[in-house]
Amino acid sequence: MTADQVKRAADAIAAEGTLVAPKVPTGLRRVPGGVDALATEHLVVNMGPQHPSTHGVLHILLELDGEEIIAAEASLGYLHRGIEKLAEHRRYHQIGTLLDRADYVSGFHTEWAYSMAVERLAEIEVPARAEWIRALMSELNRIASHLLWLGTFGMDTGAMGPFLYIMRDREALLDIFETVSGARMMFNYVRPGGVVMDFPLQAEPLIRAFLDTWDGYLDEYHDLLTGNEIFRPRVKGIGVIPRSTAVAFGMTGACLRGSGLPWDLRKTRPYGPYAELDFEVPLGTTGDNWDRYMVRMEEMRWAARLARQLLDGLPEGDFTAKVPKVLRPPAGEVYAAVESPRGELGVHILSDGSDVPYRLRLRSPALFNLSVVDEVLPGSLIADAVVTVGSLDIVLGEIDR
Amino acid sequence: MSPGVLALVSALAALGLMLANGVVLIYMLRKVLAHFHLRLGPMRVGWHGLLQTPADVLKLLTKEDFDPSATDLWLFRLAPFMVFVPSFMAYLAIPFSDSLSFTPLDTGVLYTLAALALVPVGILAAGWASNSKWSLIGGMRAAAQQIAYEVPLLLSVIGVVMIAGSLDMSEIVKAQQGTWLGFIPRWFVIPQFGGFLLFLIAALAELNQTPFDMSVAESELVEGFANEYSGMKFAFFFLAEFSNSFVVSALAVTCFFGGWLLPWVPIDLPVWVDVAVFLTKTYLCIFVLMWIRGTLPRIRIDQLLSLGWKGLIPAGLAWVLLTGVVVKLVP
Amino acid sequence: MPPDATALSRTLVSAGVEGAGVSEEALGVLARVPTDAVAGALAALAEDGYSFLVDLFVTDSGEALELTYHLRSFGTDDEVFVRAVAGHGAEVPSVWETHPAALYAEREAAEMFGLSFPGHPNPKRLLTTDEIGEPPLLKSVPLRAHHEVARPGIVRVAPEPSQEDEG
Numbered sequence: 001m002t003a004d005q006v007k008r009a010a011d012a013i014a015a016e017g018t019l020v021a022p023k024v025p026t027g028l029r030r031v032p033g034g035v036d037a038l039a040t041e042h043l044v045v046n047m048g049p050q051h052p053s054t055h056g057v058l059h060i061l062l063e064l065d066g067e068e069i070i071a072a073e074a075s076l077g078y079l080h081r082g083i084e085k086l087a088e089h090r091r092y093h094q095i096g097t098l099l100d101r102a103d104y105v106s107g108f109h110t111e112w113a114y115s116m117a118v119e120r121l122a123e124i125e126v127p128a129r130a131e132w133i134r135a136l137m138s139e140l141n142r143i144a145s146h147l148l149w150l151g152t153f154g155m156d157t158g159a160m161g162p163f164l165y166i167m168r169d170r171e172a173l174l175d176i177f178e179t180v181s182g183a184r185m186m187f188n189y190v191r192p193g194g195v196v197m198d199f200p201l202q203a204e205p206l207i208r209a210f211l212d213t214w215d216g217y218l219d220e221y222h223d224l225l226t227g228n229e230i231f232r233p234r235v236k237g238i239g240v241i242p243r244s245t246a247v248a249f250g251m252t253g254a255c256l257r258g259s260g261l262p263w264d265l266r267k268t269r270p271y272g273p274y275a276e277l278d279f280e281v282p283l284g285t286t287g288d289n290w291d292r293y294m295v296r297m298e299e300m301r302w303a304a305r306l307a308r309q310l311l312d313g314l315p316e317g318d319f320t321a322k323v324p325k326v327l328r329p330p331a332g333e334v335y336a337a338v339e340s341p342r343g344e345l346g347v348h349i350l351s352d353g354s355d356v357p358y359r360l361r362l363r364s365p366a367l368f369n370l371s372v373v374d375e376v377l378p379g380s381l382i383a384d385a386v387v388t389v390g391s392l393d394i395v396l397g398e399i400d401r
Numbered sequence: 402m403s404p405g406v407l408a409l410v411s412a413l414a415a416l417g418l419m420l421a422n423g424v425v426l427i428y429m430l431r432k433v434l435a436h437f438h439l440r441l442g443p444m445r446v447g448w449h450g451l452l453q454t455p456a457d458v459l460k461l462l463t464k465e466d467f468d469p470s471a472t473d474l475w476l477f478r479l480a481p482f483m484v485f486v487p488s489f490m491a492y493l494a495i496p497f498s499d500s501l502s503f504t505p506l507d508t509g510v511l512y513t514l515a516a517l518a519l520v521p522v523g524i525l526a527a528g529w530a531s532n533s534k535w536s537l538i539g540g541m542r543a544a545a546q547q548i549a550y551e552v553p554l555l556l557s558v559i560g561v562v563m564i565a566g567s568l569d570m571s572e573i574v575k576a577q578q579g580t581w582l583g584f585i586p587r588w589f590v591i592p593q594f595g596g597f598l599l600f601l602i603a604a605l606a607e608l609n610q611t612p613f614d615m616s617v618a619e620s621e622l623v624e625g626f627a628n629e630y631s632g633m634k635f636a637f638f639f640l641a642e643f644s645n646s647f648v649v650s651a652l653a654v655t656c657f658f659g660g661w662l663l664p665w666v667p668i669d670l671p672v673w674v675d676v677a678v679f680l681t682k683t684y685l686c687i688f689v690l691m692w693i694r695g696t697l698p699r700i701r702i703d704q705l706l707s708l709g710w711k712g713l714i715p716a717g718l719a720w721v722l723l724t725g726v727v728v729k730l731v732p
Numbered sequence: 733m734p735p736d737a738t739a740l741s742r743t744l745v746s747a748g749v750e751g752a753g754v755s756e757e758a759l760g761v762l763a764r765v766p767t768d769a770v771a772g773a774l775a776a777l778a779e780d781g782y783s784f785l786v787d788l789f790v791t792d793s794g795e796a797l798e799l800t801y802h803l804r805s806f807g808t809d810d811e812v813f814v815r816a817v818a819g820h821g822a823e824v825p826s827v828w829e830t831h832p833a834a835l836y837a838e839r840e841a842a843e844m845f846g847l848s849f850p851g852h853p854n855p856k857r858l859l860t861t862d863e864i865g866e867p868p869l870l871k872s873v874p875l876r877a878h879h880e881v882a883r884p885g886i887v888r889v890a891p892e893p894s895q896e897d898e899g
Binding site: 073076077080082084085086088089247248249250261263268332333334335344346348350358359361363367368370371374375400401 | 757758759760783784785786787789790791792802806809831832833835836837844854857858859860861868869875
Binding site for chain 1: 434437438439440534535538611612614621622623695696697698699700701702703704
């Protein structure tokens, strides 16, 4: 526009109160106001429930501006089975089977949390051997669970290799679980009072064989991902969850420790034999995906050391207390929690003195960890969203219950 | 034979090679990736799964030709061919031996790269015509990536062209005869190592291969532009992808690894030896591509673009300048 | 390490929470507050360091619903429980502003018990769909197999399973 045209337009505005559009060359479409005023539209996409990297049936609604996320909302419930309602109609010994299906990746932890709650409610003294076996199995289960997370996290960043490598070790662990509990995933092994059967003799060489190879294999996983120049910029500084946000959204486990808060129930509320064991809790600093990644990697190393300590110090004695066939704990209320691979897994039981719980609530760590996605995903790219959700290590069976 | 019949025969031969290649490469990809991943791959159909790929081809051929209802139908049907035809065209100029190529061209390098550059048009068309959001994002990514990496790919072979003094691929190979100091083959990968690195990165991006498989990116975009495709239409995309990796590997062998030449032996070998040497080298290159695919994670789209525009293009220009200076100074 | 009950009640009183009764029970230190004072009590406790909401435990006692907010202070390593009793279908003010962890917990409590949480920014269902009917965790709602639930629009063609296994 020439100065003359501008003046004429300004005069026209002053005279009529409207803008007279200056003449544009015909045949050329101009965007009024330049490139900044280009009409753009946000794209709303459904990530999931059938999507390769939502770890089950998570459904996230993403509002996109190009590849950037403007708003995100998780939509849950595709795996809801009403476990809490069902638990109100099952006797205390039957509930373990239900809870195995909640967090199907780390069944020993859910069973332990539930058994601990029932034992506190019914004031059952658990033999030391049972506690040590529980801790041993749950530490091995922590490795198995973190391994599965590592594989899927690698897939989220686009590396297919780690997922198939971890299956080698996870297979060895599942064989151990099968030897000890008779099942590979849905154990129902830890029960109120102790464990269902004694630690078998043939399990010890299996566990020792696994532990002997484990450190080398863990270094191999570090070689596969940790030092990779493509992997590092994909996780460092991405998906930052500050400590205040992590606390506000109720995050626990590796997600909270990745944000730099040293909170591990095994240390802060020692249960089972953990007070007698020597271990450290790895910590992150900034709360980005890298910190959560490193915390979990180090946790696997410590879990193996714990397993070795537990195996070496396994006390002799009974593997279960005397528990009546039909358990009727006195009326009361109790909350018991364990540090599961995903965080604080709590079981809150209200008993009315009958043979079924009046109300059983599973405090799902992954649900609270997931609730942060609405907060942290906006502003990142789709590719980062996939990695961030992967770094939270969610299990939908436990979220939806 | 009249020229017309000859052209038809060589086109058919190229098509046959392309299809055979697809079948071999699918089996090779499965087996190579499997062994990198501590698996066995197909083992049941035939000896070590040899018949798995023919069985899959039969399955794809007999599948219903299905068009989702909300697509832009003509474009949707056209897109597989828009991808397939350029990648078929790219075969024509590759020299398999001194005397054997489908169509000897004076500007073979330029022609091959130009043909490959047409592929993303089809991918964008597929993403757009699918009328699916994930596909659209995949198509857009492919277009952005292609524009960013077309230039460094061209720049990376300019050095070779300057040394050989020809765009004809046969001439480029012939310029690599002989040895330095009696034992180092005169392959261009040695003087042009920087160009080769550029070529490798840009070619991976051009092929939509891990770590640059932006447009499919199955953990982000499900299957990207190919989301809505099934049956034979999907197979065309697949076939084009495999034949592109053959073409790019052949280009790498021609420009950097002495084409059909065997080092340290006299040059007048029978044709079949030349072809065998060329194919062996090409398949070794493809093996390296698969190795990378089985190992690396995926880069992010913005990192990819900034690597292309801010890293590879300036590096390519600098390399061309350097080569030019050296070629002028050292006759 | 259980917190001091008297200190807790002093905090609540100084924050202007009327009618709070603090007692030590088997569960832990429990403060009973009126329903409309829940948000105020939790805000006061958040000031005091109890900013981590461990869980929202709701139970149906038959006549009324009990909401138990399980709070934790990372500073002093204490835990307290805040309990409010609300009628069926009552409105309980949302506490998400001081404890964003309640965003999902309240949505779940709302659909499972038929409560409503005014002030919640996104009061949608979390785990169930609209077709589920009555809030499933209420004691008045019986546990039914899927074929016993009327689902409009769904016509069953296969024979119904036997009910022998039902405990």
